[in-house]
Amino acid sequence: MMRYLAGRLLRAMLTIFLVVTFAFFVLRLSGDPALLIMSVDAPPESIAAFRQSWGLDQPVWVQYLAYIGHALTGDLGNSMRDGRPAIQLVVERIPATLAITVPAFLLKIAIGVPAGIYAALHRNSLADRLTMVLSVAGFTMPSFVLALLLVLLFAVRLGWLPSSGADGIAYAILPIVTLGAAGAAILARFTRSAMLEVLGQPFIRAASAKGLPWRRVVAEHALPNAAIPTTTIIGFMVGTLIAGAVVVESVFAWPGVGRLLVVAVANRDLAVVQAILLLVAATMVSANIAVDLLYGWIDPRMRQVPR
Amino acid sequence: MPQPLIDIRKLTVDFDTGRRIVRALHGVDLAVQPGEAVGLVGESGSGKSVTWLAALGLLGSRARLGGQVLFEGRNLVGSAVAELEAVRGACIAMIFQDPSSSLDPVYRIGKQLGEALQLHRGMAGTAALAEAARLLDRVGIADARRRLGDYPHELSGGMNQRVMIAMALAAEPQMLVADEPTTALDATIQAQILELLQEIRRDTGMALVLISHDLGVVAENTDRVCVMYAGRIVEDAPIGTIFAEPAHPYTRGLLSALPELTGPRRRLVAIPGVVPEPWNLPRGCSFAPRCAAFEAACEAAAPASVEVAQGHWAACIRAGGRNL
Ligand SMILES: Nc1ncnc2c1ncn2[C@@H]1O[C@H](COP(=O)(O)OP(=O)(O)O)[C@@H](O)[C@H]1O
Ligand SMILES: [Mg+2]
Numbered sequence: 299m300m301r302y303l304a305g306r307l308l309r310a311m312l313t314i315f316l317v318v319t320f321a322f323f324v325l326r327l328s329g330d331p332a333l334l335i336m337s338v339d340a341p342p343e344s345i346a347a348f349r350q351s352w353g354l355d356q357p358v359w360v361q362y363l364a365y366i367g368h369a370l371t372g373d374l375g376n377s378m379r380d381g382r383p384a385i386q387l388v389v390e391r392i393p394a395t396l397a398i399t400v401p402a403f404l405l406k407i408a409i410g411v412p413a414g415i416y417a418a419l420h421r422n423s424l425a426d427r428l429t430m431v432l433s434v435a436g437f438t439m440p441s442f443v444l445a446l447l448l449v450l451l452f453a454v455r456l457g458w459l460p461s462s463g464a465d466g467i468a469y470a471i472l473p474i475v476t477l478g479a480a481g482a483a484i485l486a487r488f489t490r491s492a493m494l495e496v497l498g499q500p501f502i503r504a505a506s507a508k509g510l511p512w513r514r515v516v517a518e519h520a521l522p523n524a525a526i527p528t529t530t531i532i533g534f535m536v537g538t539l540i541a542g543a544v545v546v547e548s549v550f551a552w553p554g555v556g557r558l559l560v561v562a563v564a565n566r567d568l569a570v571v572q573a574i575l576l577l578v579a580a581t582m583v584s585a586n587i588a589v590d591l592l593y594g595w596i597d598p599r600m601r602q603v604p605r
Numbered sequence: 606m607p608q609p610l611i612d613i614r615k616l617t618v619d620f621d622t623g624r625r626i627v628r629a630l631h632g633v634d635l636a637v638q639p640g641e642a643v644g645l646v647g648e649s650g651s652g653k654s655v656t657w658l659a660a661l662g663l664l665g666s667r668a669r670l671g672g673q674v675l676f677e678g679r680n681l682v683g684s685a686v687a688e689l690e691a692v693r694g695a696c697i698a699m700i701f702q703d704p705s706s707s708l709d710p711v712y713r714i715g716k717q718l719g720e721a722l723q724l725h726r727g728m729a730g731t732a733a734l735a736e737a738a739r740l741l742d743r744v745g746i747a748d749a750r751r752r753l754g755d756y757p758h759e760l761s762g763g764m765n766q767r768v769m770i771a772m773a774l775a776a777e778p779q780m781l782v783a784d785e786p787t788t789a790l791d792a793t794i795q796a797q798i799l800e801l802l803q804e805i806r807r808d809t810g811m812a813l814v815l816i817s818h819d820l821g822v823v824a825e826n827t828d829r830v831c832v833m834y835a836g837r838i839v840e841d842a843p844i845g846t847i848f849a850e851p852a853h854p855y856t857r858g859l860l861s862a863l864p865e866l867t868g869p870r871r872r873l874v875a876i877p878g879v880v881p882e883p884w885n886l887p888r889g890c891s892f893a894p895r896c897a898a899f900e901a902a903c904e905a906a907a908p909a910s911v912e913v914a915q916g917h918w919a920a921c922i923r924a925g926g927r928n929l
């Protein structure tokens with residue numbers, strides 16, 4: 299077990315390292331920050347000075363080694379825009395992002411899981427078909443389209459909610475609903491198929507043959523078994539709590555990590571983009587490890603397998 | 606004739622597959638006396654499992670049942686779910702072909718046995734644990750106490766089938782339906798499981814319905830055989846009669862496909878062709894296209910079951926009246 303965990307952690311570090319490296323080179327090959335941040339007609343000598351002060355005049359691999367060296371000591375560099383540490387800029391935005399992604403996450407579970415269970419238990423009923431149609435609509439529709447539809451309805455037409463900004467709880471509602479709807483759709487579909495798969499297993503019929511009432515067959519045998527794959531998906535959703543709101547934050551001008559990312563990319567604010575990608579990679583990788591460990595804990599068949 | 610324990614009369618089952626309605630059983634008549642051991646044989650797809658799943662109401666909402674299943678004077682067809690639940694397990698237990706997937710993978714054996722004991726005998730805690738261990742011991746599982754803590758995936762198929770039998774015994778039912786209980790197991794384990802079923806029957810006097818596609822298995826373990834083909838029982842007779850004077854050509858076909866234990870070795874002859882799909886049955890007798898004794902009259906109508914001799918029924922136009 300310890301060896302397995304060590305191997306898993308090593309792989310996780312490698313993944314994060316690769317993400318950081320990839321981002322580093324792509325960003326540096328895709329545009330010159332100096333030209334974007336300084337105005338176009340800035341004198342050549344001040345552009346050169348800017349390049350020098352940020353080390354952009356060095357060969358890329360020298361910049362890379364310097365970056366990795368600093369990163370290992372916890373220094374992710376400063377923003378080229380306002381000179382503050384990139385990590386600080388990013389961390390400041392995390393609460394705003396969590397303020398919409400965590401409620402959206404709870405909404406997904408609260409709607410998606412029961413809907414999926416109900417649909418599976420009433421397969422081919424009207425309710426099942428309706429759930430599936432909504433679910434397909436929910437995850438095929440791009441989130442910015444859903445966001446715009448919601449804005450048109452609730453902000454423009456009905457005037458109940460503000461369309462963008464972050465000036466109180468009312469502003470969070472549409473972003474949360476937009477994020478939650480798509481996730482609920484995915485989760486409903488997934489839960490339904492997990493349930494159907496379990497309900498078709500011989501042990502379900504055997505439990506009924508034993509005389510167990512259907513309610514107990516569902517509660518004590520079907521649900522715990524369907525919970526295994528469903529928990530996995532929910533675990534992966536935890537990994538998107540930070541990174542999953544880029545589009546929605548942009549549409550609603552919500553001041554979270556996702557919006558910071560969009561702005562930083564547009565400005566080639568290298569250190570900030572890198573810090574965000576590092577954070578995103580780290581959360582996703584940690585969520586995956588957590589899911590793996592959870593899997594071993596909830597599924598007895600995974601427990602004694604020699605790793 | 607004493608009062609049968611369970612009396613299935615003209616049982617029909619139609620499956621609504623969405624595209625069409627398919628008749629899987631065409632009026633099955635089958636009665637089992639208390640303590641009797643009855644075999645149900647037939648090739649795969651002939652309706653053996655569906656018969657007993659239907660009798661216990663285990664086919665789900667896509668199946669429409671017709672006819673009667675009389676148990677203790679009540680008709681189980683169309684009766685309330687609660688009534689069926691009270692019969693399942695408690696009066697009639699059923700075990701299945703694939704023991705390892707008939708147990709819930711997320712619970713320990715002890716917990717699953719405990720569930721049956723709680724359900725049928727109101728036992729809990731250490732009393733249930735002790736009784737669970739006794740049952741495992743009863744079905745020949747060594748070191749029963751320790752095994753209670755095992756998960757199904759940690760046991761072999763044969764062991765899991767023993768656990769299923771122990772669970773069936775938990776309620777002390779009047780009858781056990783064993784649906785191909787040894788098909789998934791290798792030959793020596795198969796013999797041990799069948800031996801165990803015999804032993805339990807001797808001790809408890811419970812009735813046994815042994816479903817198998819293997820006439821040999823049924824012959825060694827039951828008193829009477831019902832031969833099923835394409836959703837009908839085509840012959841029903843005591844074991845000895847089936848071997849000495851089979852009246853239905855399908856039964857004769859099954860017999861000639863059986864390896865002979867004594868006497869001269871001969872070639873095994875499989876019946877040509879396959880069981881027709883339920884939605885594509887031939888006209889008249891369903892067996893006609895594969896029958897060695899086919900004649901034009903076979904296509905007129907599905908033959909009714911006639912009593913060829915006392916306690917010997919067959920559904921063939923050549924049975925009974927004319928000599929074969
Ligand atoms: N749930 C179902 N839906 C549709 N057809 C079914 C269903 N279950 C069984 N059948 C059909 O009923 C027939 C009898 O099946 P079964 O009783 O399982 O045969 P066996 O004699 O091998 O146990 C088969 O043709 C099978 O395809
Ligand atoms: Mg079967």
